[in-house]
Amino acid sequence: MLIETCGLCKVYGVTVAVDHLTLAVGEGEVFGFLGPNGAGKTTTIKMLLGLATPTAGQARILGRLPGDPAVMGQIGFLPEQFRFPPWITAADFLDVHGRLYGLSAAERRRRSAQLLARVGLADRGRSKLGEFSKGMLQRIGLAQALLSRPRLVILDEPTSGLDPLGRREVRDLIHELRADGVTVFLNSHFLSEVEVTCDRIAIIKRGRVVRLGTLAELTRQRAEVEIVAAGMTPEIEAGLTQWGRIVQRLAPAEAATPPDAGHLILAVADEAVAPQVACYLVQAGARLHMLAPRRLSLEELFLRVMEEET
Amino acid sequence: MRSIWEIARLTFLEARMRKMLWAIVLLGIAFLILYAIGFHLIYTDLRGAMASNAARLLEPINFFVLAGLYAINFLVVMLAVLISVDTIAGEIASGAIQTIATKPLPRWHIIAGKWLGLALMLAVFTVTMCVALMFIVKLEADYTVRNPVQAIALIVLEGLIVLTLSILGGTRLSTLTNGVVVFMLYGLAFIAGWIEQIGGMMRSEAAVNIGILVSLLMPSEAMWKRAAYLLQPPFLRELGLDATPFGAASAPSEAMVVYAFLYTALVFLLAVREFSRRDL
Ligand SMILES: Nc1ncnc2c1ncn2[C@@H]1O[C@H](COP(=O)(O)OP(=O)(O)OP(=O)(O)O)[C@@H](O)[C@H]1O
Numbered sequence: 170m171l172i173e174t175c176g177l178c179k180v181y182g183v184t185v186a187v188d189h190l191t192l193a194v195g196e197g198e199v200f201g202f203l204g205p206n207g208a209g210k211t212t213t214i215k216m217l218l219g220l221a222t223p224t225a226g227q228a229r230i231l232g233r234l235p236g237d238p239a240v241m242g243q244i245g246f247l248p249e250q251f252r253f254p255p256w257i258t259a260a261d262f263l264d265v266h267g268r269l270y271g272l273s274a275a276e277r278r279r280r281s282a283q284l285l286a287r288v289g290l291a292d293r294g295r296s297k298l299g300e301f302s303k304g305m306l307q308r309i310g311l312a313q314a315l316l317s318r319p320r321l322v323i324l325d326e327p328t329s330g331l332d333p334l335g336r337r338e339v340r341d342l343i344h345e346l347r348a349d350g351v352t353v354f355l356n357s358h359f360l361s362e363v364e365v366t367c368d369r370i371a372i373i374k375r376g377r378v379v380r381l382g383t384l385a386e387l388t389r390q391r392a393e394v395e396i397v398a399a400g401m402t403p404e405i406e407a408g409l410t411q412w413g414r415i416v417q418r419l420a421p422a423e424a425a426t427p428p429d430a431g432h433l434i435l436a437v438a439d440e441a442v443a444p445q446v447a448c449y450l451v452q453a454g455a456r457l458h459m460l461a462p463r464r465l466s467l468e469e470l471f472l473r474v475m476e477e478e479t
Numbered sequence: 480m481r482s483i484w485e486i487a488r489l490t491f492l493e494a495r496m497r498k499m500l501w502a503i504v505l506l507g508i509a510f511l512i513l514y515a516i517g518f519h520l521i522y523t524d525l526r527g528a529m530a531s532n533a534a535r536l537l538e539p540i541n542f543f544v545l546a547g548l549y550a551i552n553f554l555v556v557m558l559a560v561l562i563s564v565d566t567i568a569g570e571i572a573s574g575a576i577q578t579i580a581t582k583p584l585p586r587w588h589i590i591a592g593k594w595l596g597l598a599l600m601l602a603v604f605t606v607t608m609c610v611a612l613m614f615i616v617k618l619e620a621d622y623t624v625r626n627p628v629q630a631i632a633l634i635v636l637e638g639l640i641v642l643t644l645s646i647l648g649g650t651r652l653s654t655l656t657n658g659v660v661v662f663m664l665y666g667l668a669f670i671a672g673w674i675e676q677i678g679g680m681m682r683s684e685a686a687v688n689i690g691i692l693v694s695l696l697m698p699s700e701a702m703w704k705r706a707a708y709l710l711q712p713p714f715l716r717e718l719g720l721d722a723t724p725f726g727a728a729s730a731p732s733e734a735m736v737v738y739a740f741l742y743t744a745l746v747f748l749l750a751v752r753e754f755s756r757r758d759l
């Protein structure tokens with residue numbers, strides 16, 4: 170395991186930022202770390218990197234204690250909020266960080282040029298960071314995180330401030346990293362992006378993990394079946410509850426279905442029950458116009474999880 | 480150890496890129512030119528007036544040398560605070576420290592590197608200015624100051640005391656608070672130096688003790704007092720003509736210098752400890 174935490178806690182005064190967080194991230198995984206504002210994501214990352222000391226619990230990163238210089242050379246990090254020194258040029262900035270990683274002069278030159286091109290700043294190497302826009306700073310920060318060809322990359326909201334093209338580029342970059350076997354720990358609010366890049370996802374809320382698993386695992390548990398049928402009686406509807414809960418009833422007009430048809434959404438534990446539901450409705454005498462299982466998108470799942478009580 | 484040097488190098492780069500080096504060099508040169516002109520004019524006048532008694536000339540020359548060195552000493556203290564007050568606090572506030580502290584280096588290397596870089600710049604400035612001033616006096620009046628090496632070393636040490644304190648402050652305080660605290664401490668030591676001095680002349684033991692106590696809390700001004708004492712020709716001291724506003728009638732002892740060394744080392748270690756413990 171590249172990242173392991175056990176009962177990790179961080180308390181700031183009366184605020185519990187991270188509450189007994191236990192996670193493990195394996196080699197080569199792209200791990201998405203989601204949660205609403207103030208859920209404790211950045212605080213967790215800081216504890217993983219040795220920037221903040223846990224109030225309780227332990228963390229291991231590449232098998233060592235956070236901040237151990239022996240492993241920090243294999244880790245790249247893009248912090249969440251930063252104002253890099255405005256007086257330094259982009260090329261010097263990468264050179265300085267390359268030096269801190271202990272790269273040789275030749276290696277630094279090569280990597281700087283490569284990465285500046287990779288993040289679309291090839292012609293801005295001589296510009297000072299003070300002249301950069303927010304998205305350009307984000308890009309140079311990303312380049313900095315990749316300097317040492319790290320085994321583990323920790324990105325705290327890498328796409329905040331990026332234009333749609335930039336977000337696309339970051340997504341491609343993460344795919345490339347995964348193809349190279351690099352582990353990525355990603356913290357993002359763009360759920361559609363997490364959906365397509367992450368192998369596993371943890372959703373945290375008030376410092377606790379409330380969901381953890383692959384996208385398929387998370388969304389399968391919360392599948393829905395959309396039903397349009399005429400001739401539904403209260404008894405038939407009551408019978409549906411053996412598979413799940415009716416979560417929504419749409420007005421017929423809205424659904425553009427036959428005027429006498431009812432339109433409802435049934436939340437089920439597993440989408441595999443759809444044929445049984447269909448069979449039941451037909452046998453019970455309802456006239457089935459449509460029955461469609463669908464998975465929740467990550468965003469819908471996220472919003473549902475946030476509404477839940479914990 | 481290499482990373483200490485890399486951090487020190489970064490402080491040079493910053494000073495250069497922010498044009499701070501240029502500002503310091505140009506203003507330093509302006510100071511020296513002004514001093515040379517002033518010294519020349521006054522010395523020419525005095526020599527005419529005191530042609531009959533050349534030995535009497537030593538007193539005003541000594542006064543101007545001490546005044547010049549005192550001004551440099553003050554510049555060194557100001558510079559020590561200004562170059563270091565924001566270096567840690569500012570980078571913590573901006574988050575820029577996070578990308579540095581997550582590199583493969585122990586945290587104390589960051590403090591050590593910054594200290595080294597700033598201390599070198601400060602020391603080079605101090606030595607250059609003092610040597611240039613002594614050279615001007617030598618050329619103009621053929622006057623050789625006494626104990627120049629020890630005196631310059633003491634002024635450098637004074638700068639380092641202030642620098643190290645302000646680095647310690649930066650690990651816990653915001654830039655502004657840190658600046659205020661370090662300047663206040665310096666002011667306190669300055670006043671205490673006077674209380675001690677005047678107390679000594681009036682033979683008030685209580686006043687002397689207060690002065691010493693504050694010097695223990697902040698030994699910066701005591702270094703200047705000792706430097707001034709060493710710089711003066713001994714016969715002036717014996718004649719009791721040496722209590723210039725910038726000089727010292729009595730000097731802090733060598734033990735005080737040893738204390739100041741230990742004090743600086745302790746403050747440095749505290750800075751390392753505080754920085755290593757805190758969340759960034
Ligand atoms: N230095 C600090 N001092 C006091 N409280 C803090 C500190 N840092 C974070 N917190 C608190 O800890 C909680 C978690 O903050 P954190 O920055 O980890 O959230 P986050 O999940 O990264 O949120 P966002 O999505 O907005 O970035 C918040 O309630 C925040 O107020």
Ligand SMILES: [Mg+2]
Nearest residue numbers: 210211212249
């Ligand atoms: Mg955050």
